Amino acid sequence: MSSLVEQLEAPGETTRRRKTRDRLIDAAYEVFAETGIHAASVEMITERAGFTRGAFYSNFDSKEELFFALAERENRVRFERLQQGVDSILPGLDAATAVTDATLGTLVMRFLELQGDDRRWCLVQSEFRLLAMRDSAVAASYLEYQRNFQNELAARLDDALRSVGLTFVIDPVAVTRMIVTVYESAMQESILEGDTVPNMARSPIVLGTLPPLIQSLTRPL
Amino acid sequence: MSSLVEQLEAPGETTRRRKTRDRLIDAAYEVFAETGIHAASVEMITERAGFTRGAFYSNFDSKEELFFALAERENRVRFERLQQGVDSILPGLDAATAVTDATLGTLVMRFLELQGDDRRWCLVQSEFRLLAMRDSAVAASYLEYQRNFQNELAARLDDALRSVGLTFVIDPVAVTRMIVTVYESAMQESILEGDTVPNMARSPIVLGTLPPLIQSLTRPL
DNA sequence: CGTATCCAATACATGAATGTATCGAATACA
DNA sequence: TGTATTCGATACATTCATGTATTGGATACG
Numbered sequence: 001m002s003s004l005v006e007q008l009e010a011p012g013e014t015t016r017r018r019k020t021r022d023r024l025i026d027a028a029y030e031v032f033a034e035t036g037i038h039a040a041s042v043e044m045i046t047e048r049a050g051f052t053r054g055a056f057y058s059n060f061d062s063k064e065e066l067f068f069a070l071a072e073r074e075n076r077v078r079f080e081r082l083q084q085g086v087d088s089i090l091p092g093l094d095a096a097t098a099v100t101d102a103t104l105g106t107l108v109m110r111f112l113e114l115q116g117d118d119r120r121w122c123l124v125q126s127e128f129r130l131l132a133m134r135d136s137a138v139a140a141s142y143l144e145y146q147r148n149f150q151n152e153l154a155a156r157l158d159d160a161l162r163s164v165g166l167t168f169v170i171d172p173v174a175v176t177r178m179i180v181t182v183y184e185s186a187m188q189e190s191i192l193e194g195d196t197v198p199n200m201a202r203s204p205i206v207l208g209t210l211p212p213l214i215q216s217l218t219r220p221l
Numbered sequence: 222m223s224s225l226v227e228q229l230e231a232p233g234e235t236t237r238r239r240k241t242r243d244r245l246i247d248a249a250y251e252v253f254a255e256t257g258i259h260a261a262s263v264e265m266i267t268e269r270a271g272f273t274r275g276a277f278y279s280n281f282d283s284k285e286e287l288f289f290a291l292a293e294r295e296n297r298v299r300f301e302r303l304q305q306g307v308d309s310i311l312p313g314l315d316a317a318t319a320v321t322d323a324t325l326g327t328l329v330m331r332f333l334e335l336q337g338d339d340r341r342w343c344l345v346q347s348e349f350r351l352l353a354m355r356d357s358a359v360a361a362s363y364l365e366y367q368r369n370f371q372n373e374l375a376a377r378l379d380d381a382l383r384s385v386g387l388t389f390v391i392d393p394v395a396v397t398r399m400i401v402t403v404y405e406s407a408m409q410e411s412i413l414e415g416d417t418v419p420n421m422a423r424s425p426i427v428l429g430t431l432p433p434l435i436q437s438l439t440r441p442l
Numbered sequence: 443c444g445t446a447t448c449c450a451a452t453a454c455a456t457g458a459a460t461g462t463a464t465c466g467a468a469t470a471c472a
Numbered sequence: 473t474g475t476a477t478t479c480g481a482t483a484c485a486t487t488c489a490t491g492t493a494t495t496g497g498a499t500a501c502g
């Protein structure tokens with residue numbers, strides 16, 4: 001909506017205020033990822049940001065508001081990254097490219113990596129989803145983000161496939177959802193296994209199952 | 222392990238104690254699902270169970286211990302249900318059965334429903350996973366449950382497929398993991414969309430993507 | 443350079459959850 | 473039935489996070 005405008009030039013928002021808000025959100029990102037929303041106290045966050053609680057109560061009404069500000073910022077970043085990143089993926093491909101499992105796999109992986117294989121984001125998003133499952137208002141905004149992203153990704157994947165002379169045999173959005181789902185669960189599993197920096201490019205579940213999956217759900221145009 | 226033995230006859234555990242433990246775990250199941258582990262206070266749980274906090278501190282050392290007791294009980298129940306439920310699925314099938322998308326789909330669905338399409342379990346398990354992602358000790362037990370279940374399910378699915386003259390084109394365990402992943406995320410989405418009683422049999426993401434997925438990942442023996 | 447405004451720091455009051463120590467009732471057992 | 477033991481209820485002390493009201497310093501602006 002007008003969040004971009006707000007970002008660049010807010011009505012009565014001084015640059016000082018914006019800076020502390022950003023630092024608070026940065027700190028919240030770390031602390032929420034480490035301990036979870038509920039276990040995180042306002043003081044942990046402000047301390048991490050180098051403030052006292054006064055700064056928080058001057059900028060936010062509640063921990064939840066801060067959490068949603070964080071979620072919105074990160075969702076926006078990833079959505080924009082997806083829109084822009086496409087330009088760096090598509091140009092290298094054309095109908096002459098050999099369409100093997102490998103190229104299909106790397107094609108999809110490039111898109112997924114735009115989402116960022118970020119341990120912290122995975123944790124925060126899992127918590128966002130959990131909150132959403134318990135609160136229909138939160139669910140509405142979660143689903144909106146999710147669908148925005150998946151629709152965009154589906155369109156991009158479809159474009160990319162067509163540019164190499166392929167198409168999905170079922171609804172592109174359905175396939176995309178499945179891909180995103182598998183990717184996310186692979187990220188979670190990577191974290192569960194103790195990887196501090198998840199490396200999706202080497203994840204057996206992603207490499208082992210996504211390429212045959214994609215392969216089997218596409219056909220020549 | 223010996224949990225079954227413990228269940229039937231514990232060393233110095235009176236039946237009274239066992240009953241209150243069970244009631245506490247039942248109550249915790251509800252409260253944890255409704256509010257989450259951290260938001261749930263000990264008093265909420267004991268009140269729901271018809272006790273005071275005294276009963277809790279007499280039976281458990283911490284909320285976490287209660288949570289893990291709950292998780293273990295439910296995981297065990299589902300594992301046993303899977304082992305036993307197979308008998309009710311396989312007999313109806315043989316190589317003469319027409320192998321259509323529909324039969325494959327319902328075959329898989331029957332197995333998945335053994336896992337139980339339970340809103341509460343979905344929420345509690347999501348939280349278990351989240352705890353596990355932040356604590357390697359919890360991760361170990363989460364992964365153990367998960368792998369036990371998936372290996373068992375993979376073996377059963379493989380059996381079932383063979384009984385109708387099919388086989389997986391890639392590692393059965395990998396396929397199973399993907400199926401479980403998609404199923405779980407469908408359940409989550411169902412909850413996000415406000416279904417109080419998730420009906421997986423009608424979920425578009427499950428019905429729309431799993432059958433073609435299974436179809437494309439199997440071949441005649 | 444002086445003044446007004448804004449914003450974060452500080453101090454304080456409040457409420458809530460925890461854990462423990464003790465008490466009383468229910469159960470087991472002789 | 474009487475007694476011992478177990479287990480849950482009660483009461484208390486403590487800790488911790490929250491939110492607000494006020495203060496002091498930084499920044500913008502004339």
